[in-house]
Amino acid sequence: xxxxxxxxxxxxxxxxxxxxxxxxxxxxxxxxxxxxxxxxxxxxxxxxxxxxxxxxxxxxxxxxxxxxxxxxxxxxxxxxxxxxxxxxxxxxxxxxxxxxxxxxxxxxxxxxxxxxxxxxxxxxxxxxxxxxxxxxxxxxxxxxxxxxxxxxxxxxxxxxxx
Amino acid sequence: xxxxxxxxxxxxxxxxxxxxxxxxxxxxxxxxxxxxxxxxxxxxxxxxxxxxxxxxxxxxxxxxxxxxxxxxxxxxxxxxxxxxxxxxxxxxxxxxxxxxxxxx
Numbered sequence: 001x002x003x004x005x006x007x008x009x010x011x012x013x014x015x016x017x018x019x020x021x022x023x024x025x026x027x028x029x030x031x032x033x034x035x036x037x038x039x040x041x042x043x044x045x046x047x048x049x050x051x052x053x054x055x056x057x058x059x060x061x062x063x064x065x066x067x068x069x070x071x072x073x074x075x076x077x078x079x080x081x082x083x084x085x086x087x088x089x090x091x092x093x094x095x096x097x098x099x100x101x102x103x104x105x106x107x108x109x110x111x112x113x114x115x116x117x118x119x120x121x122x123x124x125x126x127x128x129x130x131x132x133x134x135x136x137x138x139x140x141x142x143x144x145x146x147x148x149x150x151x152x153x154x155x156x157x158x159x160x161x162x
Numbered sequence: 163x164x165x166x167x168x169x170x171x172x173x174x175x176x177x178x179x180x181x182x183x184x185x186x187x188x189x190x191x192x193x194x195x196x197x198x199x200x201x202x203x204x205x206x207x208x209x210x211x212x213x214x215x216x217x218x219x220x221x222x223x224x225x226x227x228x229x230x231x232x233x234x235x236x237x238x239x240x241x242x243x244x245x246x247x248x249x250x251x252x253x254x255x256x257x258x259x260x261x262x263x264x265x266x
Contacts, residue, residue, distance in 0.1 A: 005218075007218035008218050010218070011218045011221045011225070011240075014222060014225070015237075018226070018236050019233045022229065022232060022233050022236065027231075029229070033230055038261045050174075068181060072182060091251060100230060106229060128231075131228060131235065132215065133228055135224055139219070139223045143216075150177070151179065153177065153201065155178065155199050157178050157179070157197040157204075158197055158198045159175065159196070159197050160192050160196045160197055160198050
């Protein structure tokens with residue numbers, strides 16, 4: 001008998017519940033998303049979040065001589081790699097959040113025109129691409145933090161003479 | 163991919179901080195075929211690799227971020243996340259299988 005993947009089943013249930021909440025509370029959810037995207041401290045929060053995640057990641061690997069992984073570009077060393085990660089993911093997420101705010105308000109609330117000479121297909125493409133960028137950046141930061149916590153639980157193998 | 167050894171008495175897994183693509187590389191990295199961890203001596207041949215599971219996390223992240231696009235956004239976000247996570251898992255599984263097949 002095949003073993004069930006409970007993690008995937010849990011995520012599937014979560015997404016179904018999320019869709020159900022969205023359908024039954026469309027307007028309050030849209031207002032909540034709008035207020036999050038318009039929040040004046042969103043960019044600062046994102047930057048601080050990325051700095052915290054990648055600094056913790058750097059601290060977990062800085063004295064580990066056996067670490068040979070990399071986040072963005074490991075050629076210049078661990079510190080530069082972590083700094084590149086903060087800058088890359090920080091810029092990608094804050095820019096995509098700003099574009100998302102414009103697209104969301106223009107398409108769903110029609111309060112203001114942010115993208116005047118863009119076709120509908122371009123605007124929806126921007127929505128998908130920015131969602132992907134924002135999601136990918138957040139996922140990378142959370143993965144770095146999770147790996148830092150897991151790595152700190154791992155033990156260093158000490159060689160013994162043959 | 164994470165490398166681990168199993169405690170001989172309790173059977174518990176202890177993860178190694180070191181990473182290597184094969185047992186030979188691990189032995190070269192350590193400079194020895196045997197090592198000490200958790201007050202027990204192990205041979206490099208006892209080290210096993212297990213792959214990380216990213217599909218569920220990536221699917222959840224994609225679905226949650228997709229909320230901005232409504233229900234279609236949740237479905238598309240979840241699907242994209244699952245596909246990306248699955249592809250990373252497949253790569254990781256290939257790496258861990260390669261390590262587990264390797265011999266000194």
